[in-house]
Amino acid sequence: MLITDRHGRILIQRVDYRTTCLLPGGAVDADESPAQCAARELQEELGVTTTVDRGLAVDWVSADCLNAPASMRFPGEILHVYDGGTWDDEQIAAIRLPDREITSVEFVEPARLPGLMAPGDARRALSALRARINAAGPALLENGLPIAPTVLDRALRTARARHHLPFHVGPVPEQLSVVQVWGWLLAPDGRVLVLLEPDTGAALLPGGTPEPPDRGDPFITLRREVCEEAAAEFGEPLFLGHLCEPDNPYARLRYAAPLTRLGPPPVDPATGRTHIRILATPEQALELFDWGLPATDQLTAVHQARARLGIPRAARQPLTELPDATDLTTM
CATH class of the missing domain: 3.90.79.10 (Nucleoside Triphosphate Pyrophosphohydrolase)
Known part of the structure; x- marks a missing residue:
């Protein structure tokens, strides 16, 4: 789930089982759709109930990019990114973390993602953000990169200049x-x-x-x-x-x-x-x-x-x- 605050920063999670950060989400259970999975994971990880009804990206992750045993690598993995919307202060204050797995959450500038997330995760999150801004429908990705790049893929490479002036x-x-x-x-x-x-x-x-x-x-x-x-x-x-x-x-x-x-x-x-x-x-x-x-x-x-x-x-x-x-x- 891609979630932003009113400043355009992206919600990331720090977890107890890896050194890099993640977007909220997880693996699909048996007889569960990807959208149902996203809603369930958001409830389990952040204590928030929401309707998942808008996709931002579908990413095919090649076998070579998977950190998994050989028996699990073919034919790769399909990852969906859904739009969690822009949260206001009240929604952010309602976040409740579980006793384990999620150690903290924070909102960060998009340009910081490559330094905080695994390379593929950062590419996927930024591609999803660009798809949301561009309003052209979900982006089709391969290893986090759009198969049909747009002009917006050139943006957000560097931190946006901060000018919170009245x-x-x-x-x-x-x-x-x-x-x-x-x-x-x-x-x-x-x-x-x-x-x-x-x-x-x-x-x-x-x-x-x-x-x-x-x-x-x-x-x-x-x-x-x-x-x-x-x-x-x-x-x-x-x-x-x-x-x-x-x-x-x-x-x-x-x-x-x-x-x-x-x-x-x-x-x-x-x-x-x-x-x-x-x-x-x-x-x-x-x-x-x-x-x-x-x-x-x-x-x-x-x-x-x-x-x-x-x-x-x-x-x-x-x-x-x-x-x-x-x-x-x-x-």
């Missing part, structure tokens, strides 16, 4: 210096433009740092950075608000604007690299960041701006890579 919808106080301007650029179908670093897969919104030629105008900063990073153009932006650190006199501005054009993917002059450009629903985009609970307020502001711009709410769908110049009027 979001304020009001104007920026005069004593704060603007150090960052980012944009939620909305395509005509309601999805937003997200950039992935080509080497790490880390996600970011288009935008960046003010420079002297911008003359202190955040609009100029946003247009310049969006052009340099994504070869994108947008209409009149709406101010959403700003983030600030309690002990630092800095502000990070957030805007929303209609995305109007995408040219060929450019080489970012600041980094010398070409970002991977994708479209995702605003909710999917947030799952690629570690912005904490304040992100909920920012998401609300994005949808309010989207409604003001007359742009529909995007249906959850697979993330789409935009490798070439794109005519957005066809969406």
Whole structure:
């Protein structure tokens, strides 16, 4: 079972019979379906009763990857990963561990899994997480790797940058210096433009740092950075608000604007690299960041701006890579 908290961290278990961590779950009993097994194991291991009705991944584990006697190795093993959902504080507080086997549980960043789990277990868990975010149905895996990779398989390779900064919808106080301007650029179908670093897969919104030629105008900063990073153009932006650190006199501005054009993917002059450009629903985009609970307020502001711009709410769908110049009027 893949279970996350509201910060997008994954629930793992430490057990008394191995040195690596596991997702909740176990072996199927006689005359038991995989889904029934998942529900039973969750009850036995965490004391939680739940309905198991959504699969995330089916993994064929080859005989060579099994740590089992030769007589048990052929023809390999089939492992199912089900969606346990996103748990709130009340559900987490209801966890009750058994007297033996499960020694502790914790929620960890997805990028930490390869250091905490056996290689195949980590690959399987991350593939299941990507399948959940991508909303394209269960992933078919071989030894934890998807047989049909998607653009999202490039993401979550590194730890998501942690920015649990409060979001304020009001104007920026005069004593704060603007150090960052980012944009939620909305395509005509309601999805937003997200950039992935080509080497790490880390996600970011288009935008960046003010420079002297911008003359202190955040609009100029946003247009310049969006052009340099994504070869994108947008209409009149709406101010959403700003983030600030309690002990630092800095502000990070957030805007929303209609995305109007995408040219060929450019080489970012600041980094010398070409970002991977994708479209995702605003909710999917947030799952690629570690912005904490304040992100909920920012998401609300994005949808309010989207409604003001007359742009529909995007249906959850697979993330789409935009490798070439794109005519957005066809969406």
